[in-house]
Amino acid sequence: MANQFGEKIKQLRKVNRLLQRQVASQLEIDTPMLSKIERGERKAKKEQVLHFAKILNTGKDELLTLWLADQVVEVVQDEDLALRAMQVAQDEVKFNSRKKI
Numbered sequence: 001m002a003n004q005f006g007e008k009i010k011q012l013r014k015v016n017r018l019l020q021r022q023v024a025s026q027l028e029i030d031t032p033m034l035s036k037i038e039r040g041e042r043k044a045k046k047e048q049v050l051h052f053a054k055i056l057n058t059g060k061d062e063l064l065t066l067w068l069a070d071q072v073v074e075v076v077q078d079e080d081l082a083l084r085a086m087q088v089a090q091d092e093v094k095f096n097s098r099k100k101i
Helices: 005-015 019-027 031-039 046-055 060-076 082-100
Strands: none
Touching: 005 019, 005 031, 005 060, 005 082, 019 031, 019 046, 046 082
């Protein structure tokens, strides 16, 4: 299971010298839930990602990128055509981004 987000959260928590219970309390979740997020056993909600960024004094873009990447990997990791599908999706995202400008 993909877990770049959880690993980054754990790293940042330690850099900031915060205990799991301190971070969990600020997120209004219990400590076992935070532990599961760090290990990749549970997924954080998008709103929680933004709270993590604030609590851990880091940019939200990096955390959102890792969170999204984990979501994508989870969906396509066992598919033979994963890379081809991701290329099609990338092209579609680029196309839609240009339409918005």
